[in-house]
Amino acid sequence: DVFMIPKDLPYEELIARYRRYRRSRIPVYEGERHNVVGVLHFKQLLRPMAEGGKPPVWQELVRPPYVVPEVQKLPPLLREFQRRKVHIAIVVDEYGETSGIVTMEDVLEELFGEIREERDREEREIVLRPDGSSLVLGKTPIRHFNEAFGTGIPDLDFDTVAGFLLHEFGRMPAPGEKTSREGISFTVERMKGLRIVEVGVRPALPEKEG
Incomplete structure (x- = not known):
């Protein structure tokens, strides 16, 4: 299963799940899991975490998702990743429901053979x-x-x-x-x-x- 978080997740639980799963970019859904409304870049929470004080409203940091259809061809998808400067896209089926995610590394592996992480x-x-x-x-x-x-x-x-x-x-x-x-x-x-x-x-x- 794709690691996602609900939009109404309390801040403390968000931190706990991050420490468990260690994902830098986290899809956020509202209501049902197939309704992805954005992506949280966890790096944006690091400064508030380091400074302490009042927990931030993390929902305000969620960015709109880059959504692609299941039939999206890989070469143009790679170009879009580079143009938009994003590393993750939400994949939707013909009904507009989320069926998964795809990352830039996924695309590179398919196009150029399996690559190893740094x-x-x-x-x-x-x-x-x-x-x-x-x-x-x-x-x-x-x-x-x-x-x-x-x-x-x-x-x-x-x-x-x-x-x-x-x-x-x-x-x-x-x-x-x-x-x-x-x-x-x-x-x-x-x-x-x-x-x-x-x-x-x-x-x-x-x-x-x-």
Whole structure:
């Protein structure tokens, strides 16, 4: 089944479902599931979540859906994805009811053969090491890091793990320097000039009392 949420879903339940399913673009329906009224880009909720305070009215952030018929040809669909700068479309049947969703990656896989997501490419962004720690490339997108480690680090002020560490340190760190966030310890392992190239990641050790 396609992961969707009802438009009347309470904010707290929305956050709980996001943490469970980790979808960045979520179809929103009203009444019956076949009546999709828009798409929620969860990234828009990250700043309110980080700032705390009064929960936002998430329904106001729902964008109108891009709707395509089941008989839509793939080449023009890809062109429309690129022209509209969207990555997801709602597919409807001959009766106008939602029958599924299609993403840009789906189209690319059909047209050009199966492609691997960036995190599965030859130069792996995240590699598990024998000691249980992970080696993470500095250029790994924060959203990929969050998906892999179940964290919720906002990516509004930076896009990559390297950018996040620069933000945390407030300066250019040196190899071997450490910081922690959300129960995760980050160690700068390799620099190249002014670039953070590789980062060691492992669960943070609990602080000793007294």
